Amino acid sequence: MRNTRATQRPSRSGDRKHRDRCCGCWRGDRHPLHGPHKENRDATHAPHTHRTPRPARPRAPHRHGRRLVSAPPVAVLGTGRMGGAMARALIGAGHPTTVWNRTPERTRPLVAAGAVTADTPAAAAAAAPLVILCVTDDDAARAVLTDAAAALQGRTLVNVTTSTPEQARAAAALATSYGADYLAAPAMADYRTIGRPETHIMYSGQREAYDRHEDTLHALGKAARYVGADPGIASLFELAMLSLFFEVWTGYLHVLALIRHEGVPAGDFAPVAARTFGEISHLLPLIAQQVDSGDHDPAAYGGVAEQAAFTDTVIELRRTRGIDTTRLEHLKALMERAITEGKGEQGMSALFETLLAAPPGT
Numbered sequence: 001m002r003n004t005r006a007t008q009r010p011s012r013s014g015d016r017k018h019r020d021r022c023c024g025c026w027r028g029d030r031h032p033l034h035g036p037h038k039e040n041r042d043a044t045h046a047p048h049t050h051r052t053p054r055p056a057r058p059r060a061p062h063r064h065g066r067r068l069v070s071a072p073p074v075a076v077l078g079t080g081r082m083g084g085a086m087a088r089a090l091i092g093a094g095h096p097t098t099v100w101n102r103t104p105e106r107t108r109p110l111v112a113a114g115a116v117t118a119d120t121p122a123a124a125a126a127a128a129p130l131v132i133l134c135v136t137d138d139d140a141a142r143a144v145l146t147d148a149a150a151a152l153q154g155r156t157l158v159n160v161t162t163s164t165p166e167q168a169r170a171a172a173a174l175a176t177s178y179g180a181d182y183l184a185a186p187a188m189a190d191y192r193t194i195g196r197p198e199t200h201i202m203y204s205g206q207r208e209a210y211d212r213h214e215d216t217l218h219a220l221g222k223a224a225r226y227v228g229a230d231p232g233i234a235s236l237f238e239l240a241m242l243s244l245f246f247e248v249w250t251g252y253l254h255v256l257a258l259i260r261h262e263g264v265p266a267g268d269f270a271p272v273a274a275r276t277f278g279e280i281s282h283l284l285p286l287i288a289q290q291v292d293s294g295d296h297d298p299a300a301y302g303g304v305a306e307q308a309a310f311t312d313t314v315i316e317l318r319r320t321r322g323i324d325t326t327r328l329e330h331l332k333a334l335m336e337r338a339i340t341e342g343k344g345e346q347g348m349s350a351l352f353e354t355l356l357a358a359p360p361g362t
Helices: 012-023 081-092 104-113 121-125 138-151 165-177 207-217 232-261 266-281 284-293 304-320 326-340 348-357
Strands: 062-064 067-069 074-077 097-100 130-133 156-159 181-184 202-205 225-228
Touching (some): 074 121, 097 104, 156 165, 156 207, 165 181, 165 232, 181 207, 202 232, 232 266
Parallel strands (some): 074 097
Antiparallel strands (some): 062 067, 181 202
């Protein structure tokens, strides 16, 4: 019987799967860079470009223990909260999963769920073409890599461990020296969300390795995104997002201190903050575009001098309530420097250039 898979018209579910693979957004949801899909777009939305869907790849059946299975096998090295969640997601998606953990007792719930345990990292890696490494830090990752070295030839290693860009590049070089392809994949998600369609995991490293295992990696989260050949990029993005998270967290707590000082419950203000964050999120692509182009048009959110006046008011309000103003004082200093440099009428993104030129620690 002739295989007609490649010539069949994609179904609606196939279209949705392709949409997920392309950018990780659902119909009706707002794409983080391009806005809403289809009928939810406004008139100014740029066309969304999709890759041509690939025909389904046939999977040869093979044995996992006593079972005959067709999904590709995967090994997971490190079964803490994140590694364990990934192993469960893979098991749930039908992938034969071999697990290893330095403390063997921690693999028992996964074995009960259908995984096979291995005594060493090398034994686990030998059981699958795709090896996921998820341990506490870069030192632990390098130690496990060394222990698994003999079995890594011809395999793809996906390192989920949080690391700096330099550490990610060094780990990639080490894995490559052992004959493995390498992908850095810091999970920018809570372990409880692993396996959900919306879960966002970024991958960087060898593109061929990502394409080869993309279907399997979607078991961890369909909002997967390949971000570049440099294995340090995914780590850079993760730490940049953590930095942004910490900045927002600190700023929000300062604001809630101001609200509570006036005797108003923080919960009364939370919906106002949520709406404001939603409005700010639409500006992020524009700000990034202005930073890249150097064209700091103030039309969208006002000029530096205009915003500096509001900053004075906020600083005074906090000071009279005994609330720390250190971070706002730093912002005001950047604004004053930008105004001195002649950027007062430019948009706030002009502070990027002032920030880069500022002496360290200012």
